[in-house]
Amino acid sequence: MKIRKYLAADMKEGLIKIKKDLGPEAIILHSRRVRRRGLRGFFTPRQVEIIAGVDPLKKDQQTSGIMLKKVMAKEKEMSAMADELRLLKSTVSELSAVASTAEEEHRVPGIITKKKSSNYWRTYLEHHDLDPTLLQEIFVEAEEDAAVPGRMSHSRMAEILQEKAARKFKCTDGFSHRSQIFIGPTGVGKTTTLAKLAARSSYNDAEKVGLITIDHYRIGAIEQLRTYAEIMDLPLEVVMTPQDLFKVMVRLEDCNRVFIDTAGRSTGNREQLDDLIPYIDMLVPADIYLVISATTRRQDIGYIAERFKKLKYNRLIITKLDETTAYGAVLNGTYYTKMPLVYLTDGQRVPEDLIQASEIDLAKLLWRTG
Template sequence: MKVKRYLVHDMNEAMIKIKSELGMDAVILNTRKIKKGGLFKFFSKPLLEVVAAIDEQPISTTKQVPIAARTEHSEVPPVIREAPAPNKSELEMSELKDMVAALIKKVESIENKTEPATETETPSDRYIEVLKELEIQAPIAKKIIEIVQRQINLSEKNHDTVMNAIKVIAREYLGDIKTIDTDMPGKPSVYMFLGPTGVGKTTTLAKIAARLALVDNKQVGLITADTYRIAAVEQLKTYSEILGIPLEVIYEADELDTAVKHFKDKDYILIDTAGRSHKSKELKSDYDELVHYLDDVNIFLVLSMTTSYKDLKSIIDSYQFLEQYRLLFTKLDEANSFGNILNTRVLTGQPLSYFTIGQSVPDDIEVADKERIIQYIFETES
């Protein structure tokens, strides 16, 4: 069986080519239009695809008249072709068409370079996809898999071993955890809480203050500069009264100096700041005005776990004027995925500190333990 495929402008052109190349006994198996931008994108007009075939050893029923029997007036041509007998059964023809269709599909997949070649997907590609499904950014996922691949064979047969190795590398990427310093060279140690509005800075500050005062028996003073929201001041006043921790409210930056001196006998001073949109032009100037009155300050950048990576990156970019800070994530109880913990840690190079897991003060806060983080990130991996 000889099969040929033609790309022509119309059926007449197809018939001429088929007759000249395959002969009168050729059978047309399939025709279809190829639209502009289809299989061969350099054609500007639609084309017609015609697939024809011929049996290279046809069953011939041709009878020839012996030359000696020919006469001058004979109306019988030198070669008489009788009506051809059926070439194939309908079933055979259907099978032939299926074979040709499969051949066409294979040719198209080779010609169309944009089609995904799933057959060439490697084990490393598959494991990168696993990490991306866990909301780990592609560059980080690729780096982790590259490291794992140097150590063990990536195979579905040892999936559990591969995943364990991935978790080990991810754990290393998390780096050191840095919370409130306990080995203070001098006191008081000052901590300022920064971050966009709505992430829970005030509640988080109260949770840490409660731990320091009730669990660690430390002397703590609270300062709030968040006078834009009356509710925030009242909220911190309520916590202050319940916990027995003194609170100073400042309305102007220059009042901070007096408030800090008022708490000079304390072990820790925690400063709440106003929530600002990370797109605010006053973000850096507000910060500069406050730190001008502080000899030394440690920063917690408070971020919500429910924020998308794109927005987290935008927030972090807006705080690029900070040289050092500690990442503090809130609302883990409201999140569906936790890959952004790793993403943000790698993006900033800054240490993780605490997580908040609810609204209860002082209970719903925990130190950002690395084993716990890995559990958070990979708990949905099946």
């Protein structure tokens, strides 16, 4: 038996594909609704995965042929019924002014008052560990908008909150300078993210790229970047003093983009952070990314934002979105640093797991459930 797997937007589209590919004798063996992998899956509708098969040796497959035709007829009938149902549903919802389906995960049955709806969303958003002042600002603004006479649906309240939350994000995109510097606590994904961006600018944008790692403490944490440099065939320079850095920048003169990694600095160690200042001073003007993991607690983001300020960061990257279900860090990060968010990362794969912040609806992240 020839067995194939199909992905389609809906069952109807899937059945057309199968019929075209395997013929009318195909049998549906299994079907289920799936999301695309990773963060992107959240922003795209669910798909239908269908496993279908056909026995090429069996001439007489009348029964199975009929089966597929029957399924298609049933599907047509179901889709007409679904259309009618949708129409009915929207009429009912208009009449009662109670919406309940816009956010499937947050359906609240029956009539709900504005106050109750607002309280519901407040509890929901608290799960994301948002800064309380920021949360309060969002709710005050939303409640002003919601203060129109008459009832308001639960989903409309969510929309207003999303609009208000969206305004709190600051985003930017693209590179503004030749030097791209990555700073932040250890283990957050600086080197990995640097490699993702270097790969993209070298392959996608055909830029001439150079890599530098500042290894002031001779801790030898350069192997990881060396491996990426070898795979991507990019020059890598290791710098141990500010004087080295000067010479290296001259050596990389023909590179129009230089990515600079920093290693081995603890947020709590003031001297270690101070030691980076002369390097940064030599490189400015530069795009200086503060890299923070989405798994970082709210209070720690505030602490990191403060501690690294002396290194003059002007952009923000939030990593490891795949490792949490609380996305407050994304909003807290821009709120505490007052800097625009440029990239998000949602996995270890280089260069795939990188998302440009300006390309997605960031407020929607807060309405994502685990």
